[in-house]
Amino acid sequence: MTADMNIFNQVDDSQVSNLDQLSNFEVAAIFNKYAQHNLRGNEVVNGGRGNPNWIATTARLAYSRLLEFGVTEAERTYFDPRGMAGDVQKEGIYQRLMIALKSSRRDIFLRTVIDAAISQLAIKDKDAFVYELVDGALGDHYPYPPRCLTYTEKVLQRYLQKVCFKDVQMAQDVDIFPTEGGTAAMVYIFQELHYAHVLYPGDTVVVNSSIFTPYLQIPELSEYNLRIKTVTTKRENNWQMTDEQFEQLKDPRVKAFFAVNPTNPTARAFTPERLAKFKEVIKANPDLVIITDDVYGTFSPSYQSIFAVAPHNTILVYSFSKLYGATGQRLGVVCMHHQNVCDRIIQENLQNRRLKELDERRYSIVVPDPHKMKFIDRMVADSRAIGLYHTAGLSSPQQVMMDMFALSNLKDAGLSPYVQLSREVVAARYHEFWHGLGIQPDETPENTRYYTLVDIFDLMRQRHGKEFCQYFKDNYNYLDFTYRLATEFGAVVMDATAFGAEKGNVRVSLANLEKADYRKLARAILDLVDEYYQVFKKKNKK
Numbered sequence: 198m199t200a201d202m203n204i205f206n207q208v209d210d211s212q213v214s215n216l217d218q219l220s221n222f223e224v225a226a227i228f229n230k231y232a233q234h235n236l237r238g239n240e241v242v243n244g245g246r247g248n249p250n251w252i253a254t255t256a257r258l259a260y261s262r263l264l265e266f267g268v269t270e271a272e273r274t275y276f277d278p279r280g281m282a283g284d285v286q287k288e289g290i291y292q293r294l295m296i297a298l299k300s301s302r303r304d305i306f307l308r309t310v311i312d313a314a315i316s317q318l319a320i321k322d323k324d325a326f327v328y329e330l331v332d333g334a335l336g337d338h339y340p341y342p343p344r345c346l347t348y349t350e351k352v353l354q355r356y357l358q359k360v361c362f363k364d365v366q367m368a369q370d371v372d373i374f375p376t377e378g379g380t381a382a383m384v385y386i387f388q389e390l391h392y393a394h395v396l397y398p399g400d401t402v403v404v405n406s407s408i409f410t411p412y413l414q415i416p417e418l419s420e421y422n423l424r425i426k427t428v429t430t431k432r433e434n435n436w437q438m439t440d441e442q443f444e445q446l447k448d449p450r451v452k453a454f455f456a457v458n459p460t461n462p463t464a465r466a467f468t469p470e471r472l473a474k475f476k477e478v479i480k481a482n483p484d485l486v487i488i489t490d491d492v493y494g495t496f497s498p499s500y501q502s503i504f505a506v507a508p509h510n511t512i513l514v515y516s517f518s519k520l521y522g523a524t525g526q527r528l529g530v531v532c533m534h535h536q537n538v539c540d541r542i543i544q545e546n547l548q549n550r551r552l553k554e555l556d557e558r559r560y561s562i563v564v565p566d567p568h569k570m571k572f573i574d575r576m577v578a579d580s581r582a583i584g585l586y587h588t589a590g591l592s593s594p595q596q597v598m599m600d601m602f603a604l605s606n607l608k609d610a611g612l613s614p615y616v617q618l619s620r621e622v623v624a625a626r627y628h629e630f631w632h633g634l635g636i637q638p639d640e641t642p643e644n645t646r647y648y649t650l651v652d653i654f655d656l657m658r659q660r661h662g663k664e665f666c667q668y669f670k671d672n673y674n675y676l677d678f679t680y681r682l683a684t685e686f687g688a689v690v691m692d693a694t695a696f697g698a699e700k701g702n703v704r705v706s707l708a709n710l711e712k713a714d715y716r717k718l719a720r721a722i723l724d725l726v727d728e729y730y731q732v733f734k735k736k737n738k739k
């Protein structure tokens with residue numbers, strides 16, 4: 198019998214508390230393993246995974262068509278049956294592509310999105326645009342310019358305009374750096390805030406909590422050594438920040454504010470009224486750097502990015518991972534306004550002789566005039582230890598894949614039917630789950646329904662009263678519930694305390710299971726609550 202197997206006899210509290218040390222992602226993975234051999238022999242329902250169980254199809258098909266066309270194009274210049282071709286020629290490539298595209302689903306889609314891009318972005322040189330897509334899909338050249346391919350940047354500007362900025366028009370005023378997913382974007386941002394002396398060790402960063410656990414960990418890394426203060430939102434405020442919490446951001450000692458909007462795990466976008474508060478905040482604290490991760494933006498109909506209300510102070514991160522079911526592709530972006538606080542701080546720092554010399558030494562190997570280098574371009578260079586700046590760009594196939602996802606949205610003037618569908622899919626699961634628990638679901642437009650937090654203590658209180666809930670808190674490790682849920686019922690949820698939530702909260706992802714599974718998950722949660730209650734009742738009788 199392995200150590201793991203002990204758990205099937207009875208819940209061993211020491212083993213549960215050992216798990217306290219691990220991150221909640223690791224704990225959920227271990228619980229999922231336990232769940233495979235659950236006592237009841239139930240089919241496992243893993244509600245712990247944030248990875249969506251859907252994919253966007255048409256953009257992928259279009260990408261495959263570009264690739265196929267690209268090979269034919271390359272064979273026009275040189276062909277050897279042993280499997281070699283030349284490179285793609287730009288001259289006349291748009292026309293050749295249009296002739297090659299027939300009436301299959303993927304061909305029609307590709308033609309539609311290319312025409313949509315040409316008209317929406319007012320592209321004059323159609324050959325240059327199609328060449329970038331085809332050559333990019335083939336991955337035949339180092340991505341150039343290194344930060345972002347020329348037309349890709351225009352497409353992504355448009356996409357962020359539609360999806361994140363909404364009614365605040367500024368597509369032309371932003372720079373974009375495509376990265377290996379949103380998580381790499383965050384790594385590059387924190388690294389650059391440090392290298393560019395925008396943040397110093399000891400500086401205070403306020404984090405909007407609960408938050409994706411790694412985001413509590415990055416700023417604390419020893420090389421950054423930032424002081425983290427959290428502002429924790431509450432259920433009774435629909436997980437919105439309070440006036441008092443906004444007041445805290447006005448303190449000039451607060452150098453940065455870090456948020457996920459809409460949040461993970463609490464799954465709420467800032468309301469328009471709360472969002473407007475950021476205008477007051479930056480008025481009072483004009484040097485504040487705001488970092489916002491908007492990966493779940495499209496899932497809430499009332500979402501708008503903090504970037505839209507405070508563009509000069511905000512660094513925006515977006516990722517294609519969730520909406521398009523593309524976590525394996527690693528597709529994210531950093532977006533910054535042409536006029537931003539980081540560039541201003543860099544220029545102020547250059548008044549200092551020592552910093553100016555450092556700057557000279559650091560970047561003069563890659564650019565003739567280092568002091569003029571923008572924060573976002575420094576980020577690109579530093580992502581590749583400066584010396585490899587010229588090869589720092591995200592792979593061109595990844596950039597072209599992003600083009601296809603973004604254009605699949607832009608081709609429709611209003612709300613994309615695909616985005617609408619993604620909302621419906623998670624909403625249906627969300628309702629199944631909460632109705633299964635016998636609790637009225639939250640219908641506010643801020644709610645993404647991509648995740649949901651269940652307060653187990655509250656559920657206990659509602660079902661069997663205050664005393665029982667207190668008894669549970671006094672007698673069990675807080676991980677006991679999720680542990681038994683896995684080992685006895687084969688149902689996995691993620692403990693949310695590591696996200697910074699109060700004890701008793703568990704996160705259920707609505708992204709990864711079929712609708713009917715959420716009914717089962719709710720049933721297992723209720724049955725387990727009732728089992729604890731039976732023990733409590735017996736004890737009380739004695």
Ligand SMILES: *Cc1c(COP(=O)(O)O)cnc(C)c1O
Nearest residue numbers: 378379380409461492516518529
């Ligand atoms: C899932 C998730 C992402 C996606 O990260 P990628 O690196 O783009 O896959 C980003 N931020 C948050 C908060 C997430 O939950």
